[in-house]
Amino acid sequence: MNSGRRQSFFSLRCFLFFVAILTFSDLCAQSQDWVRTGTNLGAAKIRLAVANFKPTTTDPETGELKNAFDTTLFNDLSNAGIFDMVSKSMAPPLMPGSPQEINLAQWSAAPSNADMVAFGAIGVNSGKVTVLGYLFDAKNQQSPQILGKQYSDNANVNNVRNIAHRFADEIITRLGGIAGICETKIYYVSTRSGNKEIWVMDYDGENAHQLTHLGTIALSPRVSPDNSRVAFSGLGKNGWSIKMYSLLLNRLVSFPSPGGTTVSPAWSSDGSKLALSTSITGDPEIYTMSGDGTGLHRVTAFHGPDVSPVWNPKTNAQIAWVSGRTGLPQIYIMDADGANVQRMTDGGYATSPAWSPNGQFLAFAWNRKYGPGAPGGQDIYIMDIASRRWTQLTHDSGRCDFPSWSPDSRHIVFQREDGGHSEIWTMLADGTEQHQLSHGGGSNSMPNWSWK
Template sequence: MKIRHVKYLVLLAIPFFAILAGTRVVKSQTEGWFRTGINLGQFTVRIAVPDFASRSADPRAAELTKTFNQVLWNDLNYSGILDVVSKSLYPVNTPQEPQDVDFNGWSNPPASAQMLAFGYTETRGNSFVVTARLFDVHNPSNPSVLAKRYVADMNDLSARDAAHRFANEIIQTLGGGIPGINLTKIAFVSNRTGHAEIWVMDYDGFNQHQITNYPSLNLTPRWSPDNSLLAFTSYARGNPEIYLYSLITNRRIPFPSYRGLNTTPAFSPDGKKIAFCSSMGGNPEIYVSDVNGLGLQRLTFSPGVNISPVWNPKTGNEIAFVSDRSGSPQIYIMNADGTNLRRLITAGGDAEAPSWSPNGLFIAFSWSVKETGHWDIYVIEIATGRIVQLTYNAGRNEHPSWSPDGRHIVFESTRTGKREVWTMLADGSNPHELTTAGENWNPNWSN
């Protein structure tokens, strides 16, 4: 593959169809070992979430309460670990205070809830205040699990933030201590302004806003571990270069310019280094440098294209990447110093866009196989080589990226007729479309 084909790959993601040779690929939802590995487990907690009531006469508070209720419901319903009880099964009386709770009414059929999230909102001065509780209705002698109060500004974003925070508290408490993802962000590329620019949105698709304003191609955004920086590929000056952008100062951070192709940057888990692809030496290879560009080190030495590095987020000691050294794009793993190279996907086809799970056990990737003629999202368990398929016969599905809780994956798909950003649970279930304006691709989940 020549360098001009690398640009074709990065910009358009055109697949190379090849043959899948004898490996067992299974549907993820049927595999208990996989659901356990992605923190979804085998059982869900049944929770009732009646609407919080507004105690304020201010009509703004009523609207903000409506927003809070909808966001809280959506967050919990999409957590992957909770079974949110349908409101049609709730008792007639909705509790606001602890003494209002009818334990039998909530714990017995038809609601049959184990947990109850309830409370109320009010205004105090110029603040929107939420009092929220979580009760174990199977333990009436000592039911309190959480008791929280959130003080927000009188606007939609703040009401959403309060709902996200309470949802995170519930999910972390009931989900084995793993923090919720409801305050995380997703970076992506969008052409809705006429140019491919970097955008950021909330995890649920809300608050989409443009980050870059370079009338050119801007691609492959990646978050720093502390979410203060975005690294991406920009053609703003004609040559594809690595740009670093501070989300705190809203300014570029200096990084060296190299000749040739420079693309697919990725931060190390400690935030001190960046791995990226560069053809500065003639062939597209994987390099690593400090974030300031010092200490440049070449890691790969192979004919063809070596691209799309991603660090093991658990250890920081390994890097997965894509190489066509075997004749077609495949995923390889090496130590962070370039040693101990081994091929990860050995069953044929074209495998691209690796994304390492937060626990270091799995890699999600895009795979095109001749038998289906589709690009779909798969996950491989690194230790055993077991592979599960997450998407099926729904357009082209590419560029997966894990959520920090390991329970969700964001990806791009053409299932609606054009490239858009979607999320799903990490077992492939419950897909949600996040973008609709223009075309949107290259999503990356914050940490």
């Protein structure tokens, strides 16, 4: 965008005014378009209808479970960002529960004009809920069935929401080409209990619950790629160290501490290594270690703060991090052994890098006009690493920080602080569809999206 503007001003000198205007508008159009995460964001969207599921039993629980299911499935498919959703008010009045009951012509005709229809049935029998889900191609009357799935579990709202997530992920995977994210979790810091503790919620903000009970301050949760452990920074009597919470044992497990202020752990995508910042030498530097805490290895040697490392999840051969060696913090990348250091940001106050799962982008927080008295805002940006072109995703709406990518590279979760109070928000990776995820009190910050 920077160089684009410069070029356009250059051409302004050289060409006729109207040519320049055309060039400029053309470049602007391109700058809107270049953010392609390779994930079908921005591609022509499939028009998808989701029928309310048909209740097949009269069990008193059925109504509540059916509502939870219908709402979750519709929101999941809507959140995916790759569908043009048919509003439920445009659906044909009949609720089809099985392939025999659906009239595809009704769905493919106006006003719903659906390309695809998801429908099915839900029933509760002696404490078990059973869901039959179908995905039909409305434009292919001959052999319309794309998916037919059956799910069964103990009947409660959480399980029903989970079934909806699983069915939604099947549809997204089949139609979007990449595994869906509806079964993923978001780990974060919440003060809801009075102290900063680590919490977890479903990707859609539901089902929030507290994991740690440190009683001091817990920060920077990072879940391991296999969902077995959460590494985070915890304050103890002797300062900050990396703490490890086992999601299998549901408790803290011991983890060696190198001493000094040790913060901001980050998993490599194969789960074999952690990168972190520690000040054993008296100056915070980036180190790596094995996932079990052994084999501490120093990577950087720069005067001043070095913190917030993240691995390139595609290769695990590069690390992006934040360094204050020239004054205000900037984003840098280097090889995992410390070679080939490159500065990525050209000024301002840049922190909290997050490397996209496909390896192509860095998301980070940037205040481009930072300084005492400066009016700058702190917003989320993404940068294409190869070209170093960047674009701003959030605008004029509080101080945004700690972006974290969804595993499909289509979404970014982040914290937004307004008046000292912070909440967790999500958006598509092009900055659209922003909405708040965290609810229910306290200040909620530092989100980390699970790997699967």
